[in-house]
Amino acid sequence: MGWADTAFFARVYALVRQVPAGRVVTYGQIAGYLGHPQAARTVGWAMRAAPDDVPWQRVINSQGRISATGRAPDDAALQRAMLESEGVVFSRDGRVDLRVYRWEGFYSD
DNA sequence: CGAATGACCAAGC
DNA sequence: GGCTTGGCCATTC
Numbered sequence: 098m099g100w101a102d103t104a105f106f107a108r109v110y111a112l113v114r115q116v117p118a119g120r121v122v123t124y125g126q127i128a129g130y131l132g133h134p135q136a137a138r139t140v141g142w143a144m145r146a147a148p149d150d151v152p153w154q155r156v157i158n159s160q161g162r163i164s165a166t167g168r169a170p171d172d173a174a175l176q177r178a179m180l181e182s183e184g185v186v187f188s189r190d191g192r193v194d195l196r197v198y199r200w201e202g203f204y205s206d
Numbered sequence: 207c208g209a210a211t212g213a214c215c216a217a218g219c
Numbered sequence: 220g221g222c223t224t225g226g227c228c229a230t231t232c
Contacts, residue, residue, distance in 0.1 A: 103229075103230080104231090105228095105229060105230090106229085113208060123214090123215095124213075124214055124215085125208075125214065125215060125216095128214085128227095128228090133227085133228070134215090134227095135214085135216095135226075135227040135228070136214090136227065136229070137214040137215060137228090138213090138214045138215085138227070138228065138229085139212090139214090139227085139228050139229045139230080140212090140213090140214075141212065141213045141214060141229095142213080142229070142230065143213095143229090143230095144213055145212080145213060146208095146230095153213085156213080157213090158213080158214065158215085159214075159215060159216090160215095160217085160230045164213040164214075165213075165214080166212075166213065166214085167211095167212070167213075168213055172213085173213080175208055176213085191231090194227090204231085
């Protein structure tokens, strides 16, 4: 497979794999941890081509919402369903409380 | 190699 | 709180 073979994408995937079920992280959070706080868009690009062993559903935007820009509605709905099945609770307006579910285990703690 | 493309984000209204 | 704007960056064409 030609896609997802780059070093940057590989690092993104390595981090996402560390996120446990029932927790979430943001695109910007991952970008920042990789040393490029403003490469969040690239992280989104990586998620678009994520291999099957990457829990891409646990990556959401900084507002705690499922990103749906230029994406099939079904895909976004699936992401929410997968998270809910892991125990993540969405508010009435479809948002996740990052103060509760954000995972920061990468940083020593 | 220059230009276009996003599953983004922070700041400003 | 929501909507708009400008900027960022790796990947693609």
